[in-house]
Structures are given as C-alpha cells and as structure tokens.
Amino acid sequence: MNLIENLKWRYAAKAYSNVKLAEEKVDQILEAINLSASSCGLQSYRVFVVSNPEIQKKLGADSYNRQIESCSHLLVFAALNNMSSSYIDNYMAMTEKQRGLDAGALSGFRNGLHAYFNAINSEQKALWAAKQAYIALGTALIAAAELKVDATPIEGFNASIIDEVLGLKEKGLHSTVILALGYRDLEKDYMATMKKVRLPIDEMVTKVY
Numbered sequence: 585m586n587l588i589e590n591l592k593w594r595y596a597a598k599a600y601s602n603v604k605l606a607e608e609k610v611d612q613i614l615e616a617i618n619l620s621a622s623s624c625g626l627q628s629y630r631v632f633v634v635s636n637p638e639i640q641k642k643l644g645a646d647s648y649n650r651q652i653e654s655c656s657h658l659l660v661f662a663a664l665n666n667m668s669s670s671y672i673d674n675y676m677a678m679t680e681k682q683r684g685l686d687a688g689a690l691s692g693f694r695n696g697l698h699a700y701f702n703a704i705n706s707e708q709k710a711l712w713a714a715k716q717a718y719i720a721l722g723t724a725l726i727a728a729a730e731l732k733v734d735a736t737p738i739e740g741f742n743a744s745i746i747d748e749v750l751g752l753k754e755k756g757l758h759s760t761v762i763l764a765l766g767y768r769d770l771e772k773d774y775m776a777t778m779k780k781v782r783l784p785i786d787e788m789v790t791k792v793y
C-alpha cells in the first residue's frame with residue numbers, strides 16, 4: 585500500500601538541503617490542510633507560509649530547531665484567539681451560500697454554536713482552536729509524505745517571537761505549532777538513516793468487534 589510505504593519513508597527531518605520546493609507541491613499541501621476535518625467545521629486557525637531566509641532566521645531565533653531557517657518553506661499554524669459570534673455568523677452565512685441554502689437555513693446550528701462558545705471561557709476557546717490546528721498538522725504531514733516532501737513538525741519555538749514577527753496578535757491569532765518543509769540533507773541529517781521506532785501495533789490498538 586503506497587500510503588503506508590510513504591509514511592514509513594517520512595520522518596521528522598533534522599537538516600534540510602538548499603533545494604526549494606516547487607510551488608505546486610506547497611499548494612497541494614495547503615489544499616490538503618484546507619480539506620482537513622475541524623470541530624463544528626469552523627476551521628479555527630490560519631496558516632502562514634514563509635519562504636524567505638531573513639524572516640525564517642528571525643522566526644527561528646531562540647530555538648534549537650535549525651530547520652526553521654534552513655527549510656524551503658515554513659508553515660505556521662496560528663489558532664484563533666477567540667471564537668467570536670461574528671466569526672460563527674460569517675461562517676454559517678458562507679456555508680449557506682456554498683450549499684445553495686436560504687439565508688438563515690442554518691440558524692438552529694448557529695444558535696447551538698453561540699450557546700456552546702458562550703459557555704466556555706477564553707482559555708478553553710483558544711485551546712479548542714489550537715487542537716484543530718494540530719489535526720491540520722497531521723493532514724499536512726501525510727500530504728507531504730505522499731508528495732515525497734520532507735517535513736518536520738515543530739513545537740520547539742518561541743511563540744512570542746513568531747507572533748511578533750508575523751503580527752499575529754493584531755490578527756487575533758496565536759502560533760500553536762509549525763511545520764518545516766523541504767528536502768532532507770542526507771549528509772547532515774543524523775536521523776536520515778535511523779530506524780523508525782514505533783510500538784507494536786497490538787500494544788497500541790485494541791480491537792473491540
């Protein structure tokens with residue numbers, strides 16, 4: 585099965601070559617992200633794509649992850665700070681339009697969302713939004729593997745630096761996780777020849793049939 589072979593091929597690359605990714609591949613990964621599932625379908629995060637050595641250097645300051653500056657493209661998954669009523673209303677209006685429904689057809693669902701988000705505090709909302717970004721990260725990792733693009737999910741970064749450099753606060757966003765994309769440097773990457781370590785499947789999975 586090609587998918588499993590590609591997932592065995594992928595690993596979290598530690599060093600990147602200076603070969604740039606074709607824009608077409610970047611766009612396919614971004615489209616896969618946009619097709620990710622999200623809670624209530626609200627897509628509570630935005631993705632910033634950075635491919636600029638100077639900016640990448642700034643983003644990677646105060647991080648041990650050299651991949652931030654050496655990768656071809658860096659994706660920053662930025663979650664919404666607040667799931668506001670107006671965001672929900674706009675999203676519902678977009679859904680009605682894309683599905684050819686009458687305006688207000690989704691008012692029951694919309695009211696349920698308002699009630700749910702009014703009942704949780706801002707910390708819970710930000711956490712909920714960030715969880716959705718991690719689902720997108722997983723989709724991006726699989727998409728990259730399918731395209732034979734190397735990728736490194738990264739939590740080891742200074743979020744306040746990234747938020748500042750990309751002006752995320754003003755946009756009502758905060759960085760949650762980032763993803764380096766590019767091509768592995770076989771000579772410099774100590775991880776490239778390491779065996780992939782995983783639990784035996786039956787230790788991880790319990791089938792209840």
Ligand SMILES: Cc1cc2nc3c(=O)[nH]c(=O)nc-3n(C[C@H](O)[C@H](O)[C@H](O)COP(=O)(O)O)c2cc1C
Pocket residue numbers: 594595596597598649736737738739740741761780
């Ligand atoms: C949310 C998340 C954060 C991670 N952060 C880092 C990181 O900061 N630096 C790094 O080199 N790898 C990071 N990794 C990669 C993991 O260490 C790696 O996925 C794990 O060891 C399994 O190995 P594999 O992905 O190479 O198969 C992260 C992975 C995930 C899912």
